[in-house]
Amino acid sequence: MKKLNEKIKAEYSHSVGFTADVGGRGFHLPRDLAINSKGRVYVVNRSGAFHTVGLRISMLDIENNYFGEFSKFGKNPGELYWPCSITFDSKDNVYVTDEYTNTVSIFSPEGDFIKRWGTKGEKEGELNFPSGITSDSDDLLYITDNLNNRVQVMTTEGDFVKTWGKEGNQPGDLDKPWGIKIIQERVLVADWRNDRIQIFDKDGNFLDKFGESGNKEGELSRPSDVTQDENGFYYVCDWGNQKIQIFDDKFEYCGFLRGESTLSEWAKEYIDANLDEKKARESFVPVIPIDDVEPHEESARIESYFWDPTSVVIDNKQNLLILDSNRNRIQVYKLN
Amino acid sequence: MTTKNKTKKEEIAHLLRRVSFGGSKKEIDFLSEKNFEDAVDYLLDNEDKNPVPTDLLRRYQIDLSDVRSVNSSGAYWMYRLAHSKFPFDEKIALFWHRVFATGQHKLIQGKVMTSQIEMFRDYGLGSFENILIQLSKDPAMIMWLDNQDNHKTNINENYGREILELFSMGVGSYTEKDIKECSRAFTGWTIENMPYMAIKMRNNTARPYNYVAWQFKFDKNDHDYGEKEFLGEKGNFNGEDVISIICKQESTAKYIARHIYHFFIKDELPVPQWPHKKPLDEEVIDFIVDSYFKNSYNIKEILRDLFKSKYFRAEEIMNDRIKSPAELVVNAVRLSGGFDIPSEEVYQATISSGLMGQPLLNPTSVEGWQGGEEWINTGSVVERINFAADFLGDTNKVLVKNIASRNPGKNNLLEICLEELGYIDLHHTTTEALNDHINDDQFLINKDSISIIIKLIASSREFQMT
Numbered sequence: 154m155k156k157l158n159e160k161i162k163a164e165y166s167h168s169v170g171f172t173a174d175v176g177g178r179g180f181h182l183p184r185d186l187a188i189n190s191k192g193r194v195y196v197v198n199r200s201g202a203f204h205t206v207g208l209r210i211s212m213l214d215i216e217n218n219y220f221g222e223f224s225k226f227g228k229n230p231g232e233l234y235w236p237c238s239i240t241f242d243s244k245d246n247v248y249v250t251d252e253y254t255n256t257v258s259i260f261s262p263e264g265d266f267i268k269r270w271g272t273k274g275e276k277e278g279e280l281n282f283p284s285g286i287t288s289d290s291d292d293l294l295y296i297t298d299n300l301n302n303r304v305q306v307m308t309t310e311g312d313f314v315k316t317w318g319k320e321g322n323q324p325g326d327l328d329k330p331w332g333i334k335i336i337q338e339r340v341l342v343a344d345w346r347n348d349r350i351q352i353f354d355k356d357g358n359f360l361d362k363f364g365e366s367g368n369k370e371g372e373l374s375r376p377s378d379v380t381q382d383e384n385g386f387y388y389v390c391d392w393g394n395q396k397i398q399i400f401d402d403k404f405e406y407c408g409f410l411r412g413e414s415t416l417s418e419w420a421k422e423y424i425d426a427n428l429d430e431k432k433a434r435e436s437f438v439p440v441i442p443i444d445d446v447e448p449h450e451e452s453a454r455i456e457s458y459f460w461d462p463t464s465v466v467i468d469n470k471q472n473l474l475i476l477d478s479n480r481n482r483i484q485v486y487k488l489n
Numbered sequence: 490m491t492t493k494n495k496t497k498k499e500e501i502a503h504l505l506r507r508v509s510f511g512g513s514k515k516e517i518d519f520l521s522e523k524n525f526e527d528a529v530d531y532l533l534d535n536e537d538k539n540p541v542p543t544d545l546l547r548r549y550q551i552d553l554s555d556v557r558s559v560n561s562s563g564a565y566w567m568y569r570l571a572h573s574k575f576p577f578d579e580k581i582a583l584f585w586h587r588v589f590a591t592g593q594h595k596l597i598q599g600k601v602m603t604s605q606i607e608m609f610r611d612y613g614l615g616s617f618e619n620i621l622i623q624l625s626k627d628p629a630m631i632m633w634l635d636n637q638d639n640h641k642t643n644i645n646e647n648y649g650r651e652i653l654e655l656f657s658m659g660v661g662s663y664t665e666k667d668i669k670e671c672s673r674a675f676t677g678w679t680i681e682n683m684p685y686m687a688i689k690m691r692n693n694t695a696r697p698y699n700y701v702a703w704q705f706k707f708d709k710n711d712h713d714y715g716e717k718e719f720l721g722e723k724g725n726f727n728g729e730d731v732i733s734i735i736c737k738q739e740s741t742a743k744y745i746a747r748h749i750y751h752f753f754i755k756d757e758l759p760v761p762q763w764p765h766k767k768p769l770d771e772e773v774i775d776f777i778v779d780s781y782f783k784n785s786y787n788i789k790e791i792l793r794d795l796f797k798s799k800y801f802r803a804e805e806i807m808n809d810r811i812k813s814p815a816e817l818v819v820n821a822v823r824l825s826g827g828f829d830i831p832s833e834e835v836y837q838a839t840i841s842s843g844l845m846g847q848p849l850l851n852p853t854s855v856e857g858w859q860g861g862e863e864w865i866n867t868g869s870v871v872e873r874i875n876f877a878a879d880f881l882g883d884t885n886k887v888l889v890k891n892i893a894s895r896n897p898g899k900n901n902l903l904e905i906c907l908e909e910l911g912y913i914d915l916h917h918t919t920t921e922a923l924n925d926h927i928n929d930d931q932f933l934i935n936k937d938s939i940s941i942i943i944k945l946i947a948s949s950r951e952f953q954m955t
Binding site: 172430 | 564
């Protein structure tokens with residue numbers, strides 16, 4: 154389902170991935186995705202608190218090619234406990250935040266562990282539940298230091314550079330921020346519990362904000378991520394409302410995507426190999442009338458809808474990739 | 490029947506243990522400013538529409554968002570039990586979960602069990618008739634008792650039998666023919682996309698895209714619209730009609746009264762013995778039965794009558810019921826200040842409740858947990874004591890800090906600890922033993938020694954009771 158005005162075009166293309174909760178090709182409760190300079194997609198699979206064997210970083214592309222995985226659950230160097238977000242430096246080295254160990258782990262592009270840094274605390278350079286991470290052209294890392302309600306800028310070696318933000322709801326304040334992106338030298342932050350997107354310059358000066366709390370069209374509920382396309386349209390991962398909400402460069406509301414997933418190539422292979430499910434699925438009605446329930450419950454009942462979208466990324470071909478977390482897949486839309 | 494020997498605070502503490510999951514000193518002191526009847530009204534009516542920050546739950550523990558596994562769905566409820574600002578809502582959900590026992594081990598997906606508990610929150614304090622209607626439409630119950638296989642051409646009696654035997658009237662109040670007619674009335678009560686959902690359940694797979702939560706569907710093409718004769722009445726009954734007839738029965742009132750007595754007043758005999766043994770206190774059962782009809786089956790008003798009655802305030806029922814594992818765990822967690830954020834502690838508490846014999850959302854059979862002495866065996870006692878002692882005695886949690894901040898001396902340390910644990914009334918031999926320990930010359934008062942006293946109290950028989 155989607156509803157877009159005449160300003161914007163976004164056509165569902167296909168889905169990538171399926172459930173693989175013990176590792177291997179596919180995902181398990183993924184949190185974030187990012188695309189490196191060679192177009193390779195990295196997906197952070199957080200997996201469950203007790204069912205931890207699905208935790209890993211998956212490598213693939215949106216043409217359904219699978220390149221392997223690295224890391225696993227644990228607290229030792231090279232392992233991850235509650236991984237949340239991922240980014241790259243200019244050499245395509247991989248940086249992953251871990252909310253439990255309050256660290257950033259660094260891997261080579263092929264997944265070999267290099268090092269990790271990070272200490273829990275409130276002082277400059279210390280972290281408390283680091284959630285989102287992104288990098289700029291100078292290889293500086295921008296981290297949403299979630300429970301400290303701030304953005305911290307660090308070098309790739311973990312040295313403190315600068316910080317901004319404090320707990321609150323005034324312009325520039327933050328409340329448990331999550332996703333972060335740098336687009337055209339501006340820092341976009343999903344100010345999660347303030348139900349808004351805030352925009353800063355790279356020195357942390359507040360520039361602008363948009364979004365109001367609510368569940369009507371154009372209103373936001375706990376946004377987890379945001380990005381912007383080459384035409385200036387913002388795509389907000391509206392986690393609480395289970396939508397991608399779209400705004401133009403003047404923050405005028407342009408519509409929403411609710412999800413339209415079909416079976417991915419990997420999902421089709423699974424269904425084809427399990428004839429009883431394939432036969433039963435022939436009578437499966439994908440979109441059924443739903444009682445009056447809140448969006449999370451609605452998503453649980455409709456397989457094609459987004460269910461906890463956590464991350465949104467646009468590749469260099471203007472494909473919009475939406476990480477559909479509870480459904481263990483990526484829904485891909487073609488923009489314009 | 491004694492009602493006057495307990496202090497006001499001890500009576501309020503009793504009320505909070507039974508209606509909620511035990512009160513802190515602050516809560517008891519607050520409610521003690523009211524008369525007892527007003528305190529009852531406050532606890533029953535002070536509803537909070539947003540009792541728990543579910544957004545935090547879902548964000549910090551991602552598997553508490555899809556709640557597929559039993560650990561995840563159980564932990565989701567555990568967090569709500571421990572943090573709800575309207576704990577009576579959770580207590581009543583726990584009550585119905587015990588009566589309408591449904592187990593995730595057959596259903597595979599935890600989400601439908603989480604939704605069933607939400608249904609208990611939404612309807613569990615309303616009319617018993619409506620509760621039974623919602624239960625009969627509940628997807629978890631439909632699949633648990635196979636009503637998706639109950640067809641007009643070939644009935645499946647599982648749900649038709651259990652709604653009479655275990656959920657409303659009890660064995661001996663109906664005939665085999667009533668079971669068949671009841672089952673006919675529920676034909677066509679199924680779930681959307683049933684063939685695919687049944688295969689997914691059987692195969693226990695999250696592929697390709699995790700599970701799809703079930704939704705009730707009335708399949709009019711599979712419903713038996715013919716005449717039925719049920720409990721002496723004739724008509725073209727559907728499920729709602731049958732439930733209406735069930736709720737009029739004296740046996741239903743008595744059966745539900747006995748469950749209410751069992752959960753809120755005193756441990757009864759195990760349910761399978763009820764057809765053969767009289768209630769422990771028929772006078773109280775009669776009181777609840779009268780309230781059932783007087784209040785048009787409204788559960789909240791029945792409980793209000795009961796909590797304000799002399800039977801609830803009788804001294805002989807106080808501290809005479811064994812806390813269920815869930816009650817014990819939640820009591821300890823709430824007293825210690827709750828979970829910081831949805832963390833591993835939530836899962837540990839959930840698993841502990843299971844190790845003590847009550848895995849949330851996963852009773853072993855449709856008969857549920859019998860309660861009472863069933864909770865106690867050599868293994869469960871060790872787990873009960875260890876969990877309560879470890880959680881309450883944690884020096885990093887607010888309970889020990891609160892006690893330390895009151896600067897206790899040897900003369901009042903025990904009294905302060907008992908107050909902070911909810912005005913617990915210890916047996917005099919337990920009190921003497923603890924005071925002997927405190928008055929030992931080697932005993933110095935600090936956070937660690939406070940923790941030890943708390944652990945010893947948590948290990949006492951008195952703390953294990955409600």
